[in-house]
Each structure stands twice: as C-alpha cells, then as structure tokens.
Amino acid sequence: MKLKIVEYPDKRLKQKSLKVTKFDNELHGLLDAMNPMMINTNGIGLAAIQVGVALEILVLNIPDEEGEQPPENLIEMINPILSDKKGETTYQEGCLSVPEFYEDIHRFETLHVNYQDRDGNTHELKADGLLSIAIQHEVDHLNGILFIDKLTSSRRRKFEKEYKKMLKEKKSTTQKV
Numbered sequence: 001m002k003l004k005i006v007e008y009p010d011k012r013l014k015q016k017s018l019k020v021t022k023f024d025n026e027l028h029g030l031l032d033a034m035n036p037m038m039i040n041t042n043g044i045g046l047a048a049i050q051v052g053v054a055l056e057i058l059v060l061n062i063p064d065e066e067g068e069q070p071p072e073n074l075i076e077m078i079n080p081i082l083s084d085k086k087g088e089t090t091y092q093e094g095c096l097s098v099p100e101f102y103e104d105i106h107r108f109e110t111l112h113v114n115y116q117d118r119d120g121n122t123h124e125l126k127a128d129g130l131l132s133i134a135i136q137h138e139v140d141h142l143n144g145i146l147f148i149d150k151l152t153s154s155r156r157r158k159f160e161k162e163y164k165k166m167l168k169e170k171k172s173t174t175q176k177v
C-alpha cells in the first residue's frame, strides 16, 4: 500500500472520521503502511485521515530517552475514546500535515483512553507527558481538528500568511527542477 501525507489546506483534514467496524486484512495493511510512514517522516503520531482514510485509526511511537523509536514502542489505536482529562500542559507541536510550522499548544496533562487494537481487542491506558499530548493531537485529527485551529485569531492570520508564502516558494522550487 502506497501512502501519501495529506497536507493543509486539503479539505479532507476537516473530515470527521468514522468508527472502524472491520478488523480485517485491509486494516492491517493500512496500519503496516502507516507505521513506517510515521517513522520515516520523523513523526511521533499519525492519524489515518492524514493519509486520506477517514477512519478512527491512529499510530503512535513516542521516542525514548535516546530519541529512538523502536518497533516495540509502537501503539496502534483504533476507535479511541478519551476520558478523565486532567491538568494542563503546553508543548511546541508540529504536524506532518502542516509542514514546517510549530506552535505552543495547551493540552490536558493526563488522560485515560479506551481503544481497540488491530484485532478488535479492547485496551485501556492512562497517559501523561508526550504520549498524552500526542494522543490528544491525533484524536483531534479524527474529529477534523488541526493544532492550528487552536491558535488565537491573530496568530492564525500570521500563520496563514507564512504558510501561503511557504507553499508558493515550494511550488517555485518544484517548477525549477
């Protein structure tokens, strides 16, 4: 399966994803393609809508102390449900779908998540730190929300200007090649 990252302002990123009901080979193939894509693009999380699939699927791999992302740290979450969101934290977030832009975003510090794995088995975990932040960022994707939607209107305007400029420069570089 060949995947391509969907980038802002692609309208698909505003889509609300649907629950997964079939835990079949197609789902496994998608997950098997999403995982290396996340690692190869230096992501710590990736939601299916970011590769154009509007289903409640996400993968996460939080770097360890050495900055490594070994395969055993991979978490595949299907149909995640968040609860017990507590505390407050701020982190400079980026997004594979909004390249070259980073911004401080406020999130809950800890949360509880119920989810299913690729075979439909149910799991739950309590998350804090970067894992908690990444889960909130990815679950936002499933609801059609990007981290830039959380900016104040003046920051958002500045972003749109910078991003448009970046896209234009990208285009002109491509044309030269």
Ligand SMILES: [Zn+2]
Residues within 6 Å of the ligand: 094, 095, 096, 097, 137, 141
């Ligand atoms: Zn993202």
